[in-house]
Amino acid sequence: xxxxxxxxxxxxxxxxxxxxxxxxKSDNILGPLYPKNDWxxxxxxxxxxxxxxxxxxxxxxxxxxxxxxxxxxxxxxxGEKERDRWIxxxxxxxxxxxxxxxxxxxxxxxxxxTADFMRNVxx
Ligand code: HEM
Numbered sequence: 001x002x003x004x005x006x007x008x009x010x011x012x013x014x015x016x017x018x019x020x021x022x023x024x025k026s027d028n029i030l031g032p033l034y035p036k037n038d039w040x041x042x043x044x045x046x047x048x049x050x051x052x053x054x055x056x057x058x059x060x061x062x063x064x065x066x067x068x069x070x071x072x073x074x075x076x077x078x079g080e081k082e083r084d085r086w087i088x089x090x091x092x093x094x095x096x097x098x099x100x101x102x103x104x105x106x107x108x109x110x111x112x113x114t115a116d117f118m119r120n121v122x123x
Contacts, residue, residue: 001053001054001055001106001110002054002055003102003103003106004054004102004103004106004107005051005054005055005056007100007102007103008099008103010051010056010057012097012099012103013047013050013051013054014047015097016050016093016094016097016099016107017043017046017047017050017093018043019092019093019096019097020046020089020090020093021039021042021043021046023089023092023093024089025039027085027089029081029082029085030082030085030086030089033076033077033082045060045064048060048063048064049064049067053110069114069117069118070117070118070120073118073120074120076120077120077121078118078119078120078121079119079120079121079122079123080119080123081123082119083115083116083118083119086111086115087111087112087115090108090111091108094107094108
C-alpha cells in the first residue's frame, strides 16, 4: 500500500475520498446512514485512515485511536446491498480521479476485502 502514497500522494487520497463522498451524499442506500451534520468530519476520517493505512501520517490514530473498523461499523446495518453500493461508488470515484495502476488495483483490492469484512447482517 505504500506504493499508493508514492504514486498519488496524500492529496490524491483526499481527492479520491471527496469524489466518493460527493456520491454518498445523494445515494439512496448509503446517504441515510451517514451523519447529516458532519459530512466534512466523515470525509476527513476516511481520508486520514487511508493515508495511515498506506504508511503515511498517523493523524488518524492520534485522533481516533486503534481503527477497529468492524466494531465501529456495527452500529450501521451493512449487508450485501450496502457493501456492493459502497464498492460501486468507490469504483466510480477511482475512475473519476483517473487513478492508474498499481495504485488503483491496490486500493480496489483493499476496498473489496475490507467492505466484505464490514458486513454484519445476512443478505
Ligand atoms: C461496506 C459498506 C460500508 C458502509 C455502509 C460504511 C458506512 C460508514 C458510516 C455510516 C460511517 C460513519 C461516518 C463517520 O461519521 O465517520 C463510517 C465510518 C468509517 N468507515 Fe465505513 N462503511 C463501509 C465500508 C468501509 C470500508 C470498506 C472502509 C475502509 C476502506 C471504511 C472506513 C471507514 C472509516 C475509517 C470510518 C471512520 C471511523 C471512525 O474513526 O469513527 N468503511 N462508515
